[in-house]
């Protein structure tokens with residue numbers, strides 16, 4: 187009789203409000219969790235909470251997306267800790283105000299490094315592990331901001347557009363090994379990232395977003411808007427003629 191081994195979810199940027207809610211969802215379904223991030227006190231508390239509430243193995247792992255030289259050893263450590271197949275939820279990211287990014291090139295460079303370079307390098311290090319296990323799913327958080335550059339956040343949006351392009355090729359590569367890759371084009375979620383902003387349309391809670399992400403993670407890969415309402419909305423925004431788009435206060 188063969189028993190199916192539950193994959194362990196590797197949460198990259200596990201202190202993120204969205205990742206936190208997704209980890210609860212995965213643990214409630216019986217999956218082990220590796221919580222990777224920079225705030226070890228928070229991750230240790232989260233791990234203890236998940237283990238007590240859901241009776242699953244959960245452990246914190248130090249991870250800094252910008253410390254790209256550490257990514258190979260980090261991935262080897264995670265694979266050893268999991269001791270079985272890994273699924274990946276990539277949630278780290280920063281979104282400084284566009285005016286700050288324009289004023290200080292070091293803030294812009296740090297954002298690109300975290301949101302894109304760090305994502306690309308850690309995913310590259312994970313690829314051989316995922317290919318060898320010949321199963322699993324990678325869920326990465328893109329954004330509707332990557333669909334069309336808007337005056338309010340075009341530098342941030344550019345990092346998410348780059349991530350989507352990367353994930354398209356990554357998905358094609360990993361599909362040959364039976365691994366699914368899903369890019370979630372997220373609309374606004376009520377987290378620390380959006381807290382300073384004025385009220386945003388179709389905003390959802392991290393919990394509602396995580397429930398939708400979990401559902402999509404069980405299906406095919408590719409790119410999906412979440413919540414779904416952003417599919418028609420972004421269809422309209424993408425198709426607006428430039429002269430109209432440029433006049434809008436977006």
Ligand SMILES: NC(=O)c1ccc[n+]([C@@H]2O[C@H](COP(=O)([O-])OP(=O)(O)OC[C@H]3O[C@@H](n4cnc5c(N)ncnc54)[C@H](OP(=O)(O)O)[C@@H]3O)[C@@H](O)[C@H]2O)c1
Pocket residue numbers: 198199200201202203204205223224225249250251252276277278279280281300304327328329330371372373374375376377378379380
């Ligand atoms: N909230 C939204 O409306 C929204 C919409 C579209 C897409 N997204 C995307 O969804 C993801 C999650 O965002 P969120 O809303 O949950 O925001 P959040 O609560 O602010 O979480 C962002 C996380 O990224 C981590 N992080 C930043 N730089 C890092 C680095 N160098 N190394 C490791 N971790 C790093 C932060 O860790 P520390 O705690 O260590 O700083 C934080 O835990 C992001 O990729 C974001 O771009 C969010």
